[in-house]
Amino acid sequence: MLARESADISALIGLIGTQDFGGALDRMLRSVASFDLSVAFAYPYDNRPIVLHDGYTAKVSASALAAYLGGAYLLDPFYVACSGDQPAGLWRMRELAPDQFFHSDFSSSAEVHPCISMESGVLVEEIGFVIPLDDGVQATYSLMRGRGGSPFSDDELERLRIYEPIVREAVRSNWRQKNHAAPAPPRDDDAIETAFDSLCADRLTRQQRNIVRLILRGHSNLSIGKTMNIAEGTVRIHRKNIYRRLDISSQGALFRIFIDHLNRRQLY
Template structure:
């Protein structure tokens, strides 16, 4: 039996389609299934920077991190990679999409480039996200987050959220044309991976080294990089050594800091 609260939430989301209250209406619907601390929604494309559909965390975190994210840190986000690589529509836990060493990588904990991390809000304990494929190789991601001190989304909560997928997906597809129209007058900002990493590291690295660098920063181990690129783990380690030497650094932390310094200039 449909509750009055759910009925009101769905009606509110329909009414908010195409206006500035859409994100709040999305949150009202998903709060029916599970509580969360922050939320956000982006449309991702492989050749343009993300378009913000809903910013549900800037009231509690520094907006400079969001600017850094939009300038290029999104390229390290597992939800971005999932969206541009054609992951199926549905609700996903970030940990099921993330590379094998993602949670050892600095992006997952960096307050400078990860808009969900701050001294005030704390480190995330979990992020789950709805992935909604759109037209022309784009996809939307609507994420819900719980902060440190909270609990993971349990199986029952995850299942309750997942049942909302058809409603959320249909709604985002209805809302997306309004966002496209509002972006039509904005200057195009091509921010694909090759361009961003080229701007950060310039001609210091070979094309093969650029590919390895991207995967290092995204949180892949040497073994995972080898599997992605079809080379041996030993070759990856040699590339890593040469990357550090060419950039005048000695660790992955310094590599990540070089990336951050470019984004927060």
Template sequence: MKVEDVKTLAALIGAVGSDHLGRALDAALKPTLDFDMSCIYLFRFNHNAVLIHDGYHGSVPQSTLAAYLRGGYLLDPFYVACTHDHPAGVWRMSELAPDSFFSSGFAISRDIHPCVSSHHGALIEEVGLIIPVAPRVAVVYSLMRGAPGGTFQPHEMDALKTLAPIVNSLLELHCRLRHSDCYAAPDSPDMQSEDAFVEILQGQLTETQRYIAKLILQGHSNGSIARVLGISEGTVKVHKHNIYQRLEISTNTELYRLFINYLTRAA
């Protein structure tokens, strides 16, 4: 092992349990992988997201970050993956996102999606290391690259996968030291929708309708919702019609706007 590698590893170990771990990880990865921004979030089902590291370099408005932390994270494919016990590893956002995600209100909204807000909708890719720490709880270390830099190439993904075991161990230990409460017993595995959706959707929907509204907001098409629930697309359309009636709206766009307005007004 090279002297510089030893120094880097020592700096990483020394940063565990402190507010400097994210910056130390960024510095360690930069020589291997070029990225524009980074962030580390702790995601736990039915609990607010925790921002462990802000590597947005001041390019994300505080109002956007506040709205994301208040509830925007509920639509983030990485949050959804973590709270469904997705396997650990290095994943592209595109590998986790539902079929209509990239045309969804969240994906294109500068009000609640930090990546869009920070680069005017031009961020071409986000990759994340998912580190499960407990049932329905995981840490995600995300790296983002803007359009001028192109996509993360296979050799870069391979390099990140090679370094992943070290990053995983450091962040898991960090959580044990700084976020021990995340190891508490998880909420009921039967819960389909987080309490936040009840409040955001004004408590006007049945449990099934709330779950379908959640899937719409997260970027699922009618066909995808039908597959998730094991029902026909026709039944999905009936549920959507009833949801729209109860919320006094008529389109998915209005549903997104209702969600975004709640978050930005509350933020």
């Protein structure tokens, strides 16, 4: 181990439980691979995310972060992976995202994605450590590169993976020392996932709302069919009927309805 690496790890350990922990985490990993933005969230069961580390305040709009915390995170592949018991480790977002996610409005929206607000408007790549905490809570620590840079190389990812056990245990220790208490599971009628269930409930059937959930999360018709065990042609018919019932003609309009729905529920 190089002296610099040893010093970075020692500094990180010394700052566990303090306000400077996140900065030390960033400094340690920037010695391995450069990145423009970072953020860490904890995802308690069926509750709003908790911001564990904010490494992008100067470049992120407050409204985008509020929108993300208020409900748009439901579309984030890292959240979906955590809610599905994704194994701990370092992952590229593209390894977790549905097949059409990077063509979705969420992935390129500066309005609701907290990390899509650099001057260029998009990210080249986001990678993230998935970290199990206590009481079934999962956390992610994401590193991002903005447009104009290059994606993380395989060599960089391998070097970062060497640090994964250190990152995992440091974040877990910081969580405990900060004395974060996982919120009690809410009553069923208060669960934030009902943002999907109640979306256009007066105009769409439950099956159609389930399809909307998958559309918004970036699944293609083929992927939706496989997920729901129905034919791709049946998905196309459902999609056409959904758009007709909502008087819209595009996925972008559907995305706007979802964001307006979150606003009305005062989830932001």
